[in-house]
Every structure is written in structure tokens, then in C-alpha cells.
Amino acid sequence: MLAACGEPTETAETPPPEAPAAEPTPAPTIAAEPPVSREPDIPPPSAHIALNPGLYQAEGVDLELSALRFELDIPAEDVAAEGSYEVVNGVLNLAATAGETGDLDFPLECRLSRVGPAIAFDDAEDGSCGVLSGFRFQRETRID
Numbered sequence: 001m002l003a004a005c006g007e008p009t010e011t012a013e014t015p016p017p018e019a020p021a022a023e024p025t026p027a028p029t030i031a032a033e034p035p036v037s038r039e040p041d042i043p044p045p046s047a048h049i050a051l052n053p054g055l056y057q058a059e060g061v062d063l064e065l066s067a068l069r070f071e072l073d074i075p076a077e078d079v080a081a082e083g084s085y086e087v088v089n090g091v092l093n094l095a096a097t098a099g100e101t102g103d104l105d106f107p108l109e110c111r112l113s114r115v116g117p118a119i120a121f122d123d124a125e126d127g128s129c130g131v132l133s134g135f136r137f138q139r140e141t142r143i144d
Contacts, residue, residue, distance in 0.1 A: 049112040049119055051087055056119070056137040063137060070094055077131055078102040087112070091124045104130045 056063040062073040071082045072094065081099035083106070085092060090113070096106040110121040110129035118136035123129045 049087070049090060049114060051092065051112070051119070052139070055140040057140055058118075058121075058135040058137040061132070061135060061137075071099075072096075074102070074131065077104065079104055081106070092121070108132060 051065055053066045054064070056065065060074070060076055062071075064071040064073075065085065068084055068086065069082065070085045071080075073080050078100055079102040081096040081101050081104070083095045083097035083099075085094050087093075090111060092108075092110045092112055094106065094108040094110075096104075108128065108130050109124040110132055111124045113120045113122065115136055118138050120136050121129055121132045121134070123133045127133075
């Protein structure tokens with residue numbers, strides 16, 4: 001509306017709308033511990049068995065290791081085999097590539113454990129270590 005001269009003017013301003021009440025900003029939370037990266041499944045150090053090159057013997061069984069190659073001699077089982085081997089997470093895998101394997105089904109997978117000065121061979125899975133399961137091998141140390 002227009003005001004005529006001399007007439008009092010009224011301001012019909014409406015007050016500005018009230019802003020909604022601001023919610024308090026939550027304080028940042030601090031984690032008690034930083035996140036931990038996922039660790040690989042590695043057995044404890046006591047499970048790590050070193051098979052150094054050399055001759056290992058147990059009850060009429062000879063196992064010779066050298067540069068990731070093996071020779072296995074078990075006269076009672078007509079076994080004179082050779083091939084490659086590896087040890088991963090405490091499990092010895094023997095894969096025959098030549099020789100007489102008798103009734104053994106290669107590859108053999110044997111879980112290794114330390115028993116005093118000897119290394120015990122046991123099945124990694126049911127029957128996977130063959131006739132070697134239960135043997136305790138000693139490394140032949142020769143002093144010349």
C-alpha cells in the first residue's frame with residue numbers, strides 16, 4: 001500500500017523466520033587403538049623347522065636333502081626315489097621325479113615338528129605322509 005502525503009506510514013515488515021536450532025556437532029571420537037592390518041597366517045616361530053642340506057636318518061630310512069632336491073631310500077619298502085622338495089609353513093612336500101617309489105603315492109606331505117634333537121614327520125592330512133608318518137629323523141653330523 002502506498003501512503004499519501006502526511007499520512008503516517010506503518011511498516012508491515014514481518015520478522016525474519018527463525019533459523020532452526022542448530023544441533024550440537026558431536027566431538028570427533030578417537031579410537032582407543034589404531035586399526036591393525038591383517039596379518040598372514042604364519043605359524044608361531046616354534047613351528048618353523050629348518051631342514052638344512054644333509055642326510056637325515058630314522059629306523060632304516062635315509063632322506064638326503066640338497067638344494068631343493070631329495071633322495072629317499074627305504075629298502076624295506078622298495079623305495080629309492082628322488083625329486084624336488086619344499087617346506088612351507090612347517091609342511092614338507094616331497095615330489096618324486098625319478099626312481100622306484102614302491103607303494104608310496106607321491107607327493108608326500110609331512111607336518112614337521114621338533115622333538116628334542118629329532119624332527120618328527122606326521123601326516124599333514126590323513127595319510128598324506130605315507131610310511132614316513134611317525135618317524136623321527138636325526139640329521140647325520142659327520143666330523144672329519
